[in-house]
Amino acid sequence: MASIFDRSLKGVRAPHRKNTMDMETRRMPVPEKVYICMSQHMGPPCDILAEVGDEVKVGQIIGDSGAFLSAPIHSSVSGKVTGISEIIMPNGTRSKTLVIETDKKQTLHESVKPPSVTDRESFLKAVRAAGLVGLGGAGFPAHIKFNPKNLGEVDTLLINAAECEPYITSDYRTIMERAGDVLYGVETIMKWLDIKSCIIGIEDNKPEGIKKLRDMTKDMKGVTVQSLESRYPQGAEKVLIYETTGRIVPEGKLPADVGCIVNNISTVAQLAHYLRDGLPLIAKCVTVDGGAIASPGNIQALIGTPIREVIAFAGGYSKEPRKVLLGGPMMGVSVYDDGYPVQKNSNAILAMDENQVEGYAETACIRCGRCVRSCPMNLMPLRIEDCFNRGDNEGLMACKVNLCIECGCCAYSCPAKRHLVQMHRLAKQRLRQDQQKKKGA
Amino acid sequence: MTQNLVVASSPHFRAEGSTAAIMRDVLIALLPAQIAAIYFFGAGALLLTVTCAAASMLFEYLYRRLMHLDGTVGDLSAAVTGVLLAYNLPAGIPLWMAVIGCFAAVIVIKQLFGGLGRNFANPAIVGRIVLLLSFATQMTSWPIPGQDGVTGATPLGVVAAMSNPETASEALKLPGYLDMFLGNIGGSMGETSALALLIGFGYLLARRVITATEPLAFMGTVFILSWALGADPVFHLLAGGLMLGAIFMGTDYVTTPTTETGKLIFGVGAGILTVVIRLYGSYPEGVSFAILLMNIITPHIDNLTRIKAFGGVEE
Numbered sequence: 140m141a142s143i144f145d146r147s148l149k150g151v152r153a154p155h156r157k158n159t160m161d162m163e164t165r166r167m168p169v170p171e172k173v174y175i176c177m178s179q180h181m182g183p184p185c186d187i188l189a190e191v192g193d194e195v196k197v198g199q200i201i202g203d204s205g206a207f208l209s210a211p212i213h214s215s216v217s218g219k220v221t222g223i224s225e226i227i228m229p230n231g232t233r234s235k236t237l238v239i240e241t242d243k244k245q246t247l248h249e250s251v252k253p254p255s256v257t258d259r260e261s262f263l264k265a266v267r268a269a270g271l272v273g274l275g276g277a278g279f280p281a282h283i284k285f286n287p288k289n290l291g292e293v294d295t296l297l298i299n300a301a302e303c304e305p306y307i308t309s310d311y312r313t314i315m316e317r318a319g320d321v322l323y324g325v326e327t328i329m330k331w332l333d334i335k336s337c338i339i340g341i342e343d344n345k346p347e348g349i350k351k352l353r354d355m356t357k358d359m360k361g362v363t364v365q366s367l368e369s370r371y372p373q374g375a376e377k378v379l380i381y382e383t384t385g386r387i388v389p390e391g392k393l394p395a396d397v398g399c400i401v402n403n404i405s406t407v408a409q410l411a412h413y414l415r416d417g418l419p420l421i422a423k424c425v426t427v428d429g430g431a432i433a434s435p436g437n438i439q440a441l442i443g444t445p446i447r448e449v450i451a452f453a454g455g456y457s458k459e460p461r462k463v464l465l466g467g468p469m470m471g472v473s474v475y476d477d478g479y480p481v482q483k484n485s486n487a488i489l490a491m492d493e494n495q496v497e498g499y500a501e502t503a504c505i506r507c508g509r510c511v512r513s514c515p516m517n518l519m520p521l522r523i524e525d526c527f528n529r530g531d532n533e534g535l536m537a538c539k540v541n542l543c544i545e546c547g548c549c550a551y552s553c554p555a556k557r558h559l560v561q562m563h564r565l566a567k568q569r570l571r572q573d574q575q576k577k578k579g580a
Numbered sequence: 581m582t583q584n585l586v587v588a589s590s591p592h593f594r595a596e597g598s599t600a601a602i603m604r605d606v607l608i609a610l611l612p613a614q615i616a617a618i619y620f621f622g623a624g625a626l627l628l629t630v631t632c633a634a635a636s637m638l639f640e641y642l643y644r645r646l647m648h649l650d651g652t653v654g655d656l657s658a659a660v661t662g663v664l665l666a667y668n669l670p671a672g673i674p675l676w677m678a679v680i681g682c683f684a685a686v687i688v689i690k691q692l693f694g695g696l697g698r699n700f701a702n703p704a705i706v707g708r709i710v711l712l713l714s715f716a717t718q719m720t721s722w723p724i725p726g727q728d729g730v731t732g733a734t735p736l737g738v739v740a741a742m743s744n745p746e747t748a749s750e751a752l753k754l755p756g757y758l759d760m761f762l763g764n765i766g767g768s769m770g771e772t773s774a775l776a777l778l779i780g781f782g783y784l785l786a787r788r789v790i791t792a793t794e795p796l797a798f799m800g801t802v803f804i805l806s807w808a809l810g811a812d813p814v815f816h817l818l819a820g821g822l823m824l825g826a827i828f829m830g831t832d833y834v835t836t837p838t839t840e841t842g843k844l845i846f847g848v849g850a851g852i853l854t855v856v857i858r859l860y861g862s863y864p865e866g867v868s869f870a871i872l873l874m875n876i877i878t879p880h881i882d883n884l885t886r887i888k889a890f891g892g893v894e895e
Contacts (some may be wrong), residue, residue, distance in 0.1 A: 151595065229587075305593075377891065390893040461586055468592040475587050495593065496586050502599055502655065503697040508838040517890040521838065523883075539889035547591030554597045561589035 148514045149229045150378070151548045152443035153371040153469060155344055156305045156428075164312050164424050164437040166450045169243050173216050173443030174480040175201065178234040180272040181279045182208025187235060193220045193545035196248035198419055201237055205398040210280040211270050212238060215421035215441040217246040226479070229465065229472040236480070239443070240576060262331035269413035270420040270483070275299055275374065278484040281410070285332060285401065287395030295384060296334045297394075298325060300341040300348070300404040301367055301374030304467025307487040309424045310404050312437045314341075314348040317408045318355055320415075324407035325362060327414060334400070336361040338383045371469060372546040374402050377514050404443060405486070415565060425449065425485050429464075433457040440481050446488050447477040460490040463530040469547040499556040510549035516542050520549040525568045532573050540566045599696075603656035605789045609780035610663055610828065615697035616763045616773035620725035621671035625769050629666040631675050635682040636662030643691045657696050661685050664704035667770020668868070669711065669825055672723045672731070677715050681707035701875040702835045705825075705868045708886040712868075722766035733769045734758065735819045760818035771824040774817075781827045790831040794843040801851025809859060822854065825867040835875040842878075842885040850874045 149257065178184035185202030189195055195214040202212035218241040226236045254265040263282050271281035287293060298321070302310040314321065323339055339356070341349055343366045356362040365383050367373045377388050379401060386397040394401050409420055421442055427450060428435040434454035446463065463472035465485050477490075510520035518539060526534030541565055549559040617625035638660035644651050652658075665681050685707030690699045713879070721731040733741060738754055743749040755765045763773025771777075784790045784852045802822055807813035816822070830836060836846050850870040857866025 153595075381890075387891045389891045390889070392891075461584075462588070462592065463585055464592060468590075470590050471592065472590065473585070473587045473592065475585055477585070491592065497594075498593060503652070503695060505599055505602070505657075505833045506838060507602065507698050507833040511838055511887070515890065517887050517892075519838070519887065522886070539892045542889050542892060545590070550594065551591050552595050554599050554602055556594060556598070558589060560591060564589070 147515050149517075149548070150370045150372055150546075151513045151551050152369075153305050153551065155369065157308050157311070157344065158306070159426050159428055159435045159437055160311055160345075162308075162436045164309075164316060164439050166286065166439045167441070167443065167444065169216055169241050169245060170444045170448050171223075171241060173239050173241065173441060174224075174226065174444075174445065174478075175212060175215065175237045175239065175443040176228075176234050176480060176482060177202050177212065177236065178228065178232075179212060179278060179442075179483040180208070180210045181277060182206055184234055185209060185212050187223060187237060189214075189220050190236060191220050191222060194218070195220060195239060195430060196246045197421065198251035198417075199248040200250070202485055207409055208283060208345060210267060210272050210282070211419075212247075213270050213421055215443050216317070217244050218242045227475070229474050229479070230424070245286045247418075250417075250562045251419075253415060254413070254417060256327075256414065259331050259333075262327070265414065266410060268419065269410060271410055271413070272420075272483050273403055274409065274423070274484055274486065278482075281402070281406055283329070284400055287393065287400070289395060290332060290472060292398055293332070293334055293395055294336060294398045295400075296328055296337040297324065297379060297399050297401040298337065298339040298404050298407060299374055299376070299379055299401055300339055300345075300352075302345070303369070303371045303374040303380060304469050304471075304487070305371075306428045306489055307426045307467050309426045309437055309486045311345050311348055312424060313405045313408050314345075317412075318351055320408040320411040321352075321404055322355055322362075322412035323415070324409075327411065328400075328402070328407070329361065332400070337363070339364045339404070340367050340373070340374055340379050340383045341365070342367050342369040365453055371542070372515060375544050375546055376516060377544065379565055389405065390539070412579060420483055423481055423483065423485055425481065426487040427453040427489075428487065429460075429489035430495045430570040431456050431458050431460040431490040442483060443480045443533075445478045445480055446474070449481060449488055450477065450490060452496070456490060457528040458492050461493050461496040462491040464489040464491070469551065470545065499558075501557050502555045504555050504557060507554060508551040509554065513548040513552040514545060515548060516544060518543060518549075520563070523566060524557070524559065524562055527569075532570060534565075535566050535570055541570065543567065581844070599655045601658070602789055603660050605784065605787045606660050607663060609783045609787075609789075610660075610667070610770070612776035612779040613667060613770045613773060613824070614663075616776040617667075617769045619721055620763055620772065621769060622728075625671045627661055628669065628671060628673070628675065628678060628769060632666035632669075632678050632682055633659045633662035635679045636665070636686045639683055639686040640691065643687055643697075647691075649695070652696060654783065655696065658686055658690075660702045661690065661707075664770075664828060665707045667828075668704060668708040668768050668821065669733075670719065670722050671769040672721060673711075673715075673718050674730040677711060677718060681711045684710040696870065697828040697834055699834055700878075701872055702829050702832050705829055705872050705875070706889070708868050709872065722768075724766050725764050725772075732766050734864065735765055735815070736858060736864040737766075739819075740814075754815070757814055757818065760815070768821060768824075771821040774823050777823040777827055781823075784827070784831075790827075791840060791843065793840050794830050794836060795826040797844050797847025798830050798851045798855075799823070799856075801848045802854055805852060808857070810856065811855075811859060811876075816855070816858065820858070820865045821867040825854075825871050826850075829871050829875070835878060837878055837881045837885060839882075839885045839887055842881045845881050845885065846874050846878065849877075
């Protein structure tokens, strides 16, 4: 029974470590080679639309798929395709990757021109053509988000500028450097999707960003900027919807089912960019930080640039890195090799040193309930672990492990250092396999 | 390719804090009561605590060693059990008896059920109950503060004697509230000073080791119910092991419910049982039995107070 006194969802007070807040984005020069991976969105990977030896130009489509959940992939450089290789993704799957040797001229492809948007249909087409995916991390294709079955019932556009992960400041830099783009994007989305109100949610550890957005949206009808308590994970979709509108997304439903469409602020800025000059998503601003980084900063890098080159441009390693993350320390993925390329949804590259990488030996659960008190989804990880350990799949379902957003609050707050998120992932996988088996039988 | 990078599941950093740090906080919170015990009962009180803590840790170490399990003495949970058991014994109890209590607590209740996190009842409580049933005389010989070698009754014992026509006499006298609040009364070594225990309570709350729900529910229920049944509520709040039990044993993570609603039910239940045993049972004191009984039904309370997942849909 959830307490009626629980006004806000729980979460944890993780340290902010926003060291790079005031560091302007520096544009990184074109690298010698880029590695453009064919799975950069949620959904099946794209088919390669170029061959070894082909000359490609900036903005040319080099990968696309007919699948529902997909977005085209563009070349971020001009140059020559020198190979098609396979890389191992951080999650262990393999993905085809186009290797392009750059000519450093950055010649634009003929197709790069502002799209003509005249109605909702052409707007959605333009969003897809921009190659836009959710830049907050999940990589959900944006044009699908903008086209829910019940668009008529959607009354609120939510812009996620919470940026609740420690270290990351790339969205904040978007606000400070590209606020005009953000607001143009907001206006356009509201216009074509006929949404009357927009809430920009931003954590209160970014007072200047809040002030700037408030000043600029003063005269915009229906647009409000809402300051959120700085408590991780305010930027998780379901949490943001609840904190800004009070609505609860039921299990198995989408934000649109409660009248919301949520977009990351950088996604919106990128959309505006495309609508204005027709340049699709080919570069990303990433925060480079961590104990093994000599000089942290925000870097704009072309998609496909190996992260070791981004780090080198930022100033290189100050000491031997022990862990390299794409994304923040709470939800980011650790890569096995710093030659992994920058992806559409990369927002940070963190290199941790020896001191920041601990083994975290598990000790016995003492049932202190800190995991329960921190879970924004109101789950009970200690119960889930009991069910998981005794192979009780029905118990796992009753515990709603499927609702886990893997934000990491439980494991973060666990004094016994139990690997709760990892256990949740395994539990979810086990339930999926179980369901498939049942279907097969 | 060239590097030796660690690949692991998120989250990639953790809050500070550990089981040992929590147990250390509990030990610190228990300190004021130890100081009060030394003040009222003499240095023997310190010796008893040290003996129990050392014996508990030794039993834990030996068991884990013999069973080829990871050593867990470092998490300090055995030390907490030992100290709590010592606080639940009369200051003058022979030390070898106290060691038997430690054996029952650490080996039988804790380790045989799987060690930390797996015991169904509070080890210190069971250790005390084992000793109470085995050595009834020594377990009810309460030294009187300030009078060496003299034993007497606890305030609750006095009440029990007064209500019995055979033992009632003019000589029986109850201590004043102030003496009870400070701890200048007969009783188990660590339970008599309400003031010292409340200081520890404040510390645990400030350090967020526990929430106030269960202690307040437990003490509040005893206060209200004893008043409703015609007994002196302030007396029952200050007497016996109520504060020690409510603050330090009813808040044990392992053997009490996880959710706040569950803690509330636990506290109210333990409060009712305590008053019923005190007023109508054959024992003058009922806190440890109340906590033990509530420990046993804790899994059921946990089942009934599962919190609903955010947006969860029940089929």
